[in-house]
Amino acid sequence: MLRKRMTEDAAQDITDVAQLTQQLAGNDQWVASLLIPLVQEYARTTTRDIKDFGRGW
Template sequence: MGSELTLGGFGQQPERRGRLSKDQRALVRRAEHDRDALLYEAKKQEFTAALRLRMTESAMHDVTDVVNLARQLAGNDPYLAQELTKLVGEFSRQTAHDVRSFGNGLGL
């Protein structure tokens, strides 16, 4: 009785016991496919997060540059400063929207 357990391969990896049955091979293929799909999805999310971070940093620099340019252009003219503030505000809102919506079902 004890030799049956040892010779039967109990506790060993299925590949080491010999040939796998058709059902076992299908189960292994499904498990490998699921593992690969999960790994792909994790790498895709990591890549998207890295791109979003880089895009956010770049957008912050762009907004800062636009604000500084508006200050320079306005100088001491309050009317021009008021009008440029509207443009800067819209640019900031649109930039924030672009960063938030990045990667939401757009093929990434």
């Protein structure tokens, strides 16, 4: 139950960050090229954190 809620919240957070990136970059490809890798890393890290949550307890 907790992991499901964390997953849902994280998915919304990732969506929000991606939308903010689009707003910040606008039509500027250079800014987008700087922001997109950050968003991708955020998504990967968040996914990994949820996947690993509770392991080793």
